[in-house]
Amino acid sequence: MITRLQQFLFALLLVGCVALAAILIRMRQQAQDRLAALPQPTPLAQPDNAPEVSVIWMMPNDMTGALTSEQKTLALPSDPSERARDLLNQLIASWSAPGSQHPVDAKAGVESVFLLPVPGDASHQLAVINFNAAFPPAQPSGIEPETLTLLSIIQTLHADFPSIEQVRFLVDGHAQPTLAGHADLTRTYQVENAAPQPTS
Amino acid sequence: MRGIAQQPPAQPAHQFVIVLDPAHGGSDSGAKISPALEEKSITLEMATHLRTLLQARGFSVIMTRTGDTDPDLTTRAGLANHAQAAACLILHATASGAGVHLFTSSLAPAPRTAVPAWATAQAGYVNASIRLSSDLDAALTPTGIPVVVGRTFLQPLDNLTCPAVAVELAPMQSGSITRGETLDDPHYQTQVLTAITAALMQWRQDWSSQP
Numbered sequence: 001m002i003t004r005l006q007q008f009l010f011a012l013l014l015v016g017c018v019a020l021a022a023i024l025i026r027m028r029q030q031a032q033d034r035l036a037a038l039p040q041p042t043p044l045a046q047p048d049n050a051p052e053v054s055v056i057w058m059m060p061n062d063m064t065g066a067l068t069s070e071q072k073t074l075a076l077p078s079d080p081s082e083r084a085r086d087l088l089n090q091l092i093a094s095w096s097a098p099g100s101q102h103p104v105d106a107k108a109g110v111e112s113v114f115l116l117p118v119p120g121d122a123s124h125q126l127a128v129i130n131f132n133a134a135f136p137p138a139q140p141s142g143i144e145p146e147t148l149t150l151l152s153i154i155q156t157l158h159a160d161f162p163s164i165e166q167v168r169f170l171v172d173g174h175a176q177p178t179l180a181g182h183a184d185l186t187r188t189y190q191v192e193n194a195a196p197q198p199t200s
Numbered sequence: 201m202r203g204i205a206q207q208p209p210a211q212p213a214h215q216f217v218i219v220l221d222p223a224h225g226g227s228d229s230g231a232k233i234s235p236a237l238e239e240k241s242i243t244l245e246m247a248t249h250l251r252t253l254l255q256a257r258g259f260s261v262i263m264t265r266t267g268d269t270d271p272d273l274t275t276r277a278g279l280a281n282h283a284q285a286a287a288c289l290i291l292h293a294t295a296s297g298a299g300v301h302l303f304t305s306s307l308a309p310a311p312r313t314a315v316p317a318w319a320t321a322q323a324g325y326v327n328a329s330i331r332l333s334s335d336l337d338a339a340l341t342p343t344g345i346p347v348v349v350g351r352t353f354l355q356p357l358d359n360l361t362c363p364a365v366a367v368e369l370a371p372m373q374s375g376s377i378t379r380g381e382t383l384d385d386p387h388y389q390t391q392v393l394t395a396i397t398a399a400l401m402q403w404r405q406d407w408s409s410q411p
Contacts, residue, residue: 062297063373065348141231141239142294143368144301147352177355181230181239182292184353 050075056159057091060102060148062140067152069159084113084127084157091156102148105138111172115164124165126188127157133172139180146183158191165191216404217260219280219288219362222247226270233295233383240268242293242383246369246393250289253397259404277359281321286407287332287400288364290357293383298373299346300392302336303366304329305358306351321361328363332403336365339399343391346373363403367396 002010052075058067074090076083088110096106114128139149154167167189170176176185222243224230230239244265251261262283264276271279280288294301305322312324322329333349340347354366369392372382382388 063346065297065301065350140294140296142296142301142370143292143303143352143354143366144294144348144350144370145296147303147350150353181224181228182354184355187353189353 050077055087056156057094058152058155058159059094060152062102062145062148065144065148067148067155080161081113081115084115084161085110087160088113088129088153088157091152102145102152103140104149105134107134108132108138109135115161118166121165123163125161125163126166126168127161127164128168128170129153129157130170130173136171136176136180141180141182143182146179146181149179150183150189154189154191167191216407217262217283217285218254218400219262219264219283219285220247220250221264221276221280221288221290221356223290223292224270225265225268228270230292231294233293237384239293242369243291244268246291246293246389249389250291250393250396253393254400257397257401259400273356273359277321277356280364281359281361283362285362287403288360288362289396290354290364290366292366292368294368294370295383297348297370299348299370300340301348301350301366301368301370302333303350303352303354303357303368304333305364306353307358316361318359320358322358322364325361325363329365331406332363332399333365335403335406336367336396336399339395339402340392343395345392345395 052073055072055074055076057070057072059070060067072090074087076086092104092108092110093106094100095102095104096108109132110129111132112130114130116126116128118124118126139146150169157167158164168187169179169185171185179185222240224238224240224243226240228240230243233239233242244267247263248266251263254261262279262285264279265271305326307320307323307326309326310320310323316324337347337349352366357364357366369383369389372385372388
């Protein structure tokens, strides 16, 4: 048998719990409203009004070991780094299409492109291309497919950004010895002296 | 060192030595050709078979590995350079493309120096490497096997002080279809290796006529 005082205390605690729960629910709602009112923190998708520009893709072909140029019209951002990244991502995405002559899994992509002045030569740029972590496992392993991937990227970039003279590659922000076991990623590629297009 | 088949003997400069480098090995399996087939096994199989063919024709052959080991790239290049080889073949395999891919260094040709820089040691041999690649191409073409010739960015190719070509075996082509499993086909491999042997015999003949 509980005393009247204990009954009173129990009822008081119960009322307190209900009141506290109501206050917490209200505070949570207010916090959500405040967050919703903030500007969107994630990058926006490419704006619909991005101007369409004509670009050149150097498309690789594993069967012939050659690159062929294709003219494309793409909507690309005006910021040079974003434009280079989107250009390469659209090129790489085309390699995963059915019937591709240079099949690379759709997970491969470029996270970012950094454009830096070449030391001692302000008129030319060094492009640092940061592949996503999924790129190496998505890239077929072999001298020919890896070489064609690098040549295609270097030459496509140079065709649309003539000021780019040097290219370096990172994977997920880190230097790697090779792309997928073969093509060397430790060097800085000189665009003008890059290996000539393979011929069949 | 484990994985080195033979220590390079002191070779007179005029002796005709071939260095075969079966790429990958040990924990580095290279390309996964099929669920049951790894690049490191194919390259070792090709090198062993090619060594037999070459030795039967009087060549002196050094292999950078004879088992499932992975000498590092510096060791492989050092072995070839100490042997003063007349030709160095780096053997690879891939499931992409078709036929045989012949790659030489992308370094710009430069005059040979007594003490070349390690990173660009191949520069003095690039022209000879391209000639060797051309001989290999000429020997393979009559077989009907597709050949792709190009320049690449591959280690330890740039560190070699010998005429050097990376030979990459790709699947057989039937129309527009290739299958990785065909890399293991003994008939296909024999066809390719016999052509490579013929090219090296031609290379030896050209070599002896050089000053």
